[in-house]
Amino acid sequence: MVAQRAVRARGVTKCFGDVVALDGVDLDLEQGRIHGLVGPNGAGKTTLLGLLLGLAVADGGALDILGMPVGRALAAPRGVAGFVDGPGLYPSLTARQNLAALAALRGQDARTPRIDDALGEVGLTDVADDRVRGFSLGMRQRLGLAAALLTAPRLLVLDEPANGLDPAGKRHVHGVLTRLASEGTTVVLSSHRMDDLESLCSEVTILATGRVRFSGPLGKLASEDRELDYRLLTSDPEGARRLAADTAGIRVVGDAVAWRGAEALVVAAQVPALDALVAGLVRADIAVRELAPVVSPLEAAFLALTEQQEADR
Incomplete structure (x- = not known):
């Protein structure tokens, strides 16, 4: 049985003025996989993640996400969650209040047990009532992941999710991502940490100057x-x-x-x-x-x- 694709891109291009950020990108991501995205600075990783999150639209080519073609409007496709360049959080609110506010903005269930479950899954229960302005980078990353979990995403897009994580935080995040993939969620994450990608990902895409240089199982690289x-x-x-x-x-x-x-x-x-x-x-x-x-x-x-x-x- 062939797994259904979570993402299908054909000839996707994106330019910012004279800068070609993505140059004819073809990409196939199957459901229930953790897919790594790597490349040097300026390779187009952030631009591609932005397209998947609905933060930008392609100038050319075709992009299907979760079986639906992406239109020309800036909007997060249904079933997609994540963050680029760090999660957007309210520093004056506590971790629990942040999740409640984000749930309310999305018109989602903001009941405390659901929020507490998300905080517990990423290992932030002990600081649930602390204000986010005092959080470390790693704690903010984990809170951003908890916010994404509230949406029960079918496609989770994360930009450098291991930034600032201590060993315990990394263990929590890796455990969450592995569980999500086992339950059918597709996870796309960019990272400069090759060890993280090799321990988590079954597939990887390497970008350079906006072009795909390799995309496929990690085993093919060895x-x-x-x-x-x-x-x-x-x-x-x-x-x-x-x-x-x-x-x-x-x-x-x-x-x-x-x-x-x-x-x-x-x-x-x-x-x-x-x-x-x-x-x-x-x-x-x-x-x-x-x-x-x-x-x-x-x-x-x-x-x-x-x-x-x-x-x-």
Whole structure:
């Protein structure tokens, strides 16, 4: 069974004067997925999020959201919630009062139990009656997410939702987003934190200069034909170095590096050659204690694709 698309964009363009923010963007987002949006500053991420939230309209192309074509009026499509450039909040009101006011403005149910549930889900119960002007950036981000939850969105659009979050706050937010996706909500989030995206997202879109450079499952970015640098920690660093040098497709990168109080080897390889190296280490009775990319597959692909975009200009 093919999943229904939450977003379908074809040839979407958006300009601000002479600046082309989006240049023929094609995008398909399926329901019930967490989709990451990454790109360098000025890539068009905020513009695209604004289109999804109804804060701007495209100059050209076609955009369907939740099965409905988006018109030319500035209006948030039904079933869509989120924020760009941080949530809009009333600093003089408490967290609970903010949610009640926002619910009233939307003509929604503003009963206290519903609001308390949203605050509890994002971990703000203890500060529900504190004024927002004293909130940290991370607390404001969580309150913005709570406001979006009040609408029971089918498409949730978030701009840098992990900004300012401490580990507990991040755990709350990640838990909420994972639950929403499991219940069928599509989540689109932009972030410069590659680790957050890799831990949350099943799919990612990489933008550069307003164009889509990649869109698809994260697994495709770690394809077997892409060479990455890997950090290799073993029980016998010198033996591992000799074996790596003799393994086809393996390139030892520089001298050993200190890593967690031990000596680690850095090798460049594609996945098949790396598999052969690990098998050789096992046969040589050399224990593999850690093997991980020096730079994550997402970050490596991001750098390669955006650098290629700049070279093509």
